Amino acid sequence: MADEIFILGGAQTDFARNWAREDAGLFELMQAALLDALDDARIEPGAVETLHIGNFAGELFAGQGMLGGFAGHIHPDLDGLPTSRHEAACASGSMAILAAMADLEAGRYSVAAVLGVELMRNVPGQRAAEYLGSAAWAGEEGAGARYLWPAMFSDIADEYDNRYGLDASVLKEISRINFTNAKRNPAAQTRGWTLSVAHYSDDDALNPRIEGRLRKSDCGQVTDGAAAIVLATRAAAEDWARRTGADLDSVPRILGWGHTTARLRLADKLAASRQSAEGWMFPWMRKAMTDAYARAGLRGAQGVDGFEVHDCFSITELVAIEHFGLAAPGRGREVVESGQIAAGGASPVNPSGGLIGLGHPVGATGVRMALDAARQTSGRAGDCQVEGARTFATYNVGGSATASVALVIGR
Secondary structure, eight states: OOSOEEEEEEEEOOTTOOTGGGTOOHHHHHHHHHHHHHHHHTOOGGGOOEEEEEOSOHHHHHSOOOGGGGHHHHOGGGTTOOEEEEOBTBTHHHHHHHHHHHHHHTTSOSEEEEEEEEOOTTSOHHHHHHHHGGGSOTTTSOTTOSSHHHHHHHHHHHHHHHHHOOOHHHHHHHHHHHHHHHTTOTTOTTTTOOOOGGGGTTOTTTSOEEETTEEGGGBOOOOOEEEEEEEEEHHHHHHHHHHHTOOGGGSOEEEEEEEEEOOSOHHHHHHHHTTOSSOOSSHHHHHHHHHHHHHTTOOSGGGOSEEEEOOSBHHHHHHHHHHTTSSOTTOHHHHHHTTTTSTTSSSOBOTTOHHHHTOOOGGGHHHHHHHHHHHHHTTOOGGGOOTTOOEEEEEEEETTTTEEEEEEEEO
8 A cells, every 4th residue: 555544543332331221322332432542542632633434324223313413522622523424334334444544545634533333232133133134135135034134144154055065063163263252352242141062052042043044153243332443644643653652663554455345136246156267255355355465565364463354144254264365265164173263373363252252333343343453463452462463454344245345454
């Protein structure tokens, strides 16, 4: 990349909290994450020049749009700030990051805040599923499914099985790794859960079937949460380092990015990829990742110390780790079963706990991933730290691999 974008700091809310039960909502989530992020970055609110917000469904879950108008309520020094909101379903937070980067690279501003947020636990589960289903082609997909996204990703698992073969034990091991990692994360939604071997089994009481072949342990969480990061150009970061005494060489930056958008309808994506000579189930997912590698000056996964990937379902992670190049198509089970992606493995995936263990507030997930990657590569990931990590990659997906965003973050 021609322009360096530094990540000066950031914060996330506790994903275990149910904010509606505390008589709080979108505004309180946004305020908590953004003010904590500014404190972490040692930036005064008045130093922020623009704010980009990722949010998928504020109008549906909370009856609230125009989220940028909250800026001046969050802090009076943010009143009048130029703000933008970005939506790409579960990739909304990453879209906000890309837009903020573009603003900085264009020279419009030198310091930007990025805030991702979603309030989701204030409605019954069935209604939440209906709201989230709007990221598929309305009226064209998921007919007859009670829970649209588990049904859609069960279809992806069926497709994977038809192409390569799929043992359910691999998906269960992916989930087990994520829940285990989440135990070490003080902000994880499931950190206090007690799970036995039976919770990863075919026990219909402890691990009920949700849709198709996917069970409860295969599914990401419905989560209230927000995450925020502060981005700066090199010139602004150098000035910040002089003022704060920070060592700029130790500050993480966005080294590369990739962004693609595939067709909306899952059946069309899968039909097209069956004709692909390369053999990728989701070629546009692969392109987003390889574009990020190329912009970062990397040849592939061997240059990356760890990964934060989108595991809205266990099958999503299996597909993602293959597309990142950790395994050839259809051979992801090898890196799962070998322990390569577990904590302490050669290529740890989701040391945070991922969407299955940490939680998935839809509009916040892409920002949270970038924050965790920045913490990892600056040695600030606490008990989730990957020893010696200097480079991390993230992958954030919207819809049925419709929107794909990959980032490479490091020093």
